[in-house]
Amino acid sequence: MPQQPSFYRVLTQVCYWSLLIFVVLWHSLLQSDDIITLPLSLALLFWVVPLLLPLPGLLKGKAYTHAWFNFILMFYFLHGLTAIYTHPQEFWYAVIELLLTTGAFIGATGYARLQGKAQGLGLKKKSEEKR
Numbered sequence: 001m002p003q004q005p006s007f008y009r010v011l012t013q014v015c016y017w018s019l020l021i022f023v024v025l026w027h028s029l030l031q032s033d034d035i036i037t038l039p040l041s042l043a044l045l046f047w048v049v050p051l052l053l054p055l056p057g058l059l060k061g062k063a064y065t066h067a068w069f070n071f072i073l074m075f076y077f078l079h080g081l082t083a084i085y086t087h088p089q090e091f092w093y094a095v096i097e098l099l100l101t102t103g104a105f106i107g108a109t110g111y112a113r114l115q116g117k118a119q120g121l122g123l124k125k126k127s128e129e130k131r
Contacts, residue, residue: 011107
């Protein structure tokens, strides 16, 4: 794996923006007609707002934001896994969501780890605390 934070930051950005656009498209235009759904405004609020929360920190390249962004990504990852099982007619949409979420997760984790290490951030090991 690359050891440059810039690679992981680009991966995160590409997957983040693709996921944001894809979620809007899926829940507004691509939704199957035979699935009971929320009203469009409520569905977009439910699916888009969580992705907008880390936007300022992701744009500024903050390692801490990249780290906690992974918690938000797990919501979309679980949605994709659930959709594969419960809505077979939307299988490929769910696969795309899983791929974008996985890419963003790998990118955000790698960037947070490498950038945090470069900035001296991180958890201290117990052996280092006793010194």
